[in-house]
Amino acid sequence: MNSIIEIDKLSKTYGKDSTKVEALREVGFDVAQGEFVAIVGSSGSGKSTLLHMLGGLDHPTSGTVRIDGENLYALKERERAVFRRRKIGFIFQSFNLIPVLNVEENIGLPLLLDHRQPDKEYVRDLIRTLGLEERRKHLPSELSGGQQQRVAIGRALAYRPAIVLADEPTGNLDSANSREVMELLKLAVRQYHQTVVVISHDMNIAAEADRVLRMQDGRLVSDTRGGNRE
């Protein structure tokens, strides 16, 4: 199996002594290219911390994270930023779009940060797939929550990253929009052969994934493959 994510004995501890919190305790797993993985667990189980580690946003206390063969935390800050820009796509619960940029520009931003012009054909295709053709020139404040999250998905896919990380992507959406977003993520896996890691405490979302990792108290407690995907 061709592993795109390799995690080994990953630990993260916050604070000291009496305020010490062990957010992650020696977590380890691999994810193959093109897999759709859900990480579930209750609040405080460490799933968000795990996602931040995968995205190179935070520093682990110990252990390694390899994405596409690159040891993320052996890179310098700047190199990691560039790596993130090129290899990792983020989708957040609160969308986190840049309010001053329109739909098209938000989607193209990761490429612009790399001093590259977005592939127009690809971006147009993406926008069409996301159903945002009519809204191309709209600002985030002029979009509904579902539409905003679709833009965020577009942005995450714009650079054709190695992995897409989604942190409660449907947390702020109604059920219809949630379903739509999940469909799009699945579509990304199918159409663009993307690897997607979704965090959620919603079991319905988890049920859509190829594989479900369950976190509890900073530990990986179960790893179930071949969910209910049809």
Place this chain on the structure above:
Amino acid sequence: MKGYSALAGRYLKQQRKRSVLTVIGIILSVALISAIGTMAMSIKDNLYKEAVYDNGSYHFGYAETDSKLYDELTNNVLVDKVGAMKQSATTQVQDSVTLTLKEVNKDALELAPLHLAAGRAPQSEGEIMLEEWILPYLPGEPELGGTTTLNGPDGQPRTYTVSGLLNNSRSSQLNFSSSVIALRDDVGASAGELTLLVTLRPGVDISDHMQQFSKLAEDTFMANLMVLSYMGESPNDNFNQVMAVIFGTLIGLVVLSTAAVIYNIFHISVLERIRQFGLLRTLGATPSQIRGLVFREASVLAAIGIPLGLLCGWGVLWLIITLMVEAGFRVLSLEQFELSWRPWVLIGSVGVGLLSVYLAAWLPARKAASVSPVDAVRGAGSIVRESYRRFRLPSPLQAFGVGGNMAAKNIRRNRSKFRITSFSVIISVTLFIVFHYFTQEMFTLTSSSNGEDRIAFSVTRSYQVESEDRQAEDFLTEAQIEAIKAVPGVHGVYGRYGSFGLEALVPKKMVNQEFLDISQMQYAEMTDGGVAYSRVYTSLLKYDNARLKEAASYLVDGTADPEKLKAMNGVLLVQAVKPEDPDTGKKTILDLTSYQVGDKLLLDLSGGAEGDGAAAASEVTVGGILSEAPFGYLYEANSLRVMAPIDVYDGLVGGNEATRPIDLVRDGIDIAMEDGADSGPAREALRNLTNETKGAYLVDTAASQKEQRQFNLQMKIFIYGFLVVIGLIGSLNIVNTVQTNLLLRRREFGLLQAVGMTLGQLKRMATLEGVWFGLLGAFWGLVLGIGISYLLFVQLTNLQGMAFRFPWGGSLICCAAAFAVGLFSVQGPLRRLAKTNLIDSLREEN
């Protein structure tokens, strides 16, 4: 969008409110710098022009020298021009006026302080110029352009053409003697005593070569000190150094305050958006890209703010000066009022503006670049963790209920925001106080203005009238004086009286020891009734009511009311003197004696017949103490001046055996003009008066008086204009800082309202915050202001000794103004806050 850097522009456009506030900050700062720079240059130029007017434009000169030195100087490669002057034959015209022929070369015409009233300078050897008042006395009574006969250089009569008329000098008219300036190109080569005036070539460092030139003829060398000082070429290194320190301090203060203002606003603007920057980091933006974005924003704002700032600074300056001129100081003619526009002030302002902007952007940019992406994605709200401090001391604001309590917490909540805001307010107050102190002292140092400056005409008894004809009665009647007073443009008419030199018996303990140390004076001493007295030189002057009225504005203490003085047998006293230290040549202003209002003053009018004792001296009461003399020299070097009302003077002097009745009467009048008034009607009236009064003689110095007065008035306008500009820009700065703070906290205010804070409580909270910053700024501004003023004082005393006179009045008004500005500047944003929808404020994305 071409690249990610276009984001900077998008941010600025979207956050228009913040961008505008930042641009306003930049505009104010650049305006401050350009206004101060222009103002300072204008003041310096004005002082320089005045010094050249008074002393001439030469760099140094030699008195009583000969043609040998002239040759040596003209052959020196460093020397540009050598003006040569020689006094030769005198002519007595109409038996009363003595005219001395002064032969000068062309360079001397340019370098000497000669001021044409009409016509032109002599261009050939047969032409002369002389003071206007002499014309009627000249043989043939020529007009301008006419001819007359005077004794030539060889003592033989010669015919000259009057090519130019000079401004009338008061002293020459009163002394009935003056000079006739004639051109003679080869005067430098002629035998006899010469006066030489020298300038060095442009680009030559004058102060460096001064020593070399003084060695050529050390005894007769004289540097044109005032002019050189304003050129920054004083031979006295100390002076140049002091100037460098003083201006360095002032410029440093301005740059600091400018950077502070821009930093303040920029910092807040970046802080409030830091989450956006964190977000970009999650998308893979590198720290240097984020820094680049912030700097790009800074560049755009600078590009808008700096040119506007330059325009504003000059606009405000122009407006204030125009208004001031319109409002009161009707300067003779506005064309003469010049602001000096210097390219380097413009370049300097732009430079300092840019430096401040980038300096101010640097820290926020670093902060934005270093923001942790994890914090950014961790949800809504500001991600700047505010280090909340508990403080040990309860704040007085807590007395004002919940609003006060919250205000106290808000103020200290964010240490850096608190520091920046209070620094910005403090620096504005400090800036005003220090500049107030500095301008006040500079004015004292450079200006020598009192009532004497206004005197444009005098009418005196002519010396041509035989003394037997002189009556022991006042010259000119009260009715005649009243008539002159009523002429339009006349400010005042003062009687001219003789004065009396005497010695005051001052108890030794009342003589200022510091004065004795500096001046190295030794007064004669005597002891009487167990009291040791010093016999201090004193001049006793007779002041009529008009002079007393003028004296009232110089009162430090007491009264100048004629009736009150008469009732207490009182006099006015000027005990401030300006002695020169014989060792260093430094002059110091201080009090010679320590008399207070109500003290008895013993005056010995016996003409120094020692041994008569204190009992023989006349006793008067000190009715008022003046800061300086209202007429005549501002300060004597080592003597007291006593001004007595008519009755008191007559009582004192009239009893003296040596006094003749003629010595007590009015000898004539001095006429002071209003600033900018046309002297025509007064001249007309006075001519009529002198024509109809036997033995009356008119001294006309209106032209030079007007010019002299012009310099002093310009200085005043500059100085007050300067302070108004600084005050205005300082206040705007406080308003902008406090308002920025409030406007950027809308979401927080919404939250407070959401949890049940009433609008009233909210208003009280914000008002108290504003007031607190005002108070804080006032307090620390005052402390810093005094401190820095004292440092400047230490430097200034190197130039001229003086007491540390801190401008308490102005400073306290400034503090009160800071307080009021703090209070009122929060009201605008609060009104707007009251109108906004609560939900909108809560939703506002930070």
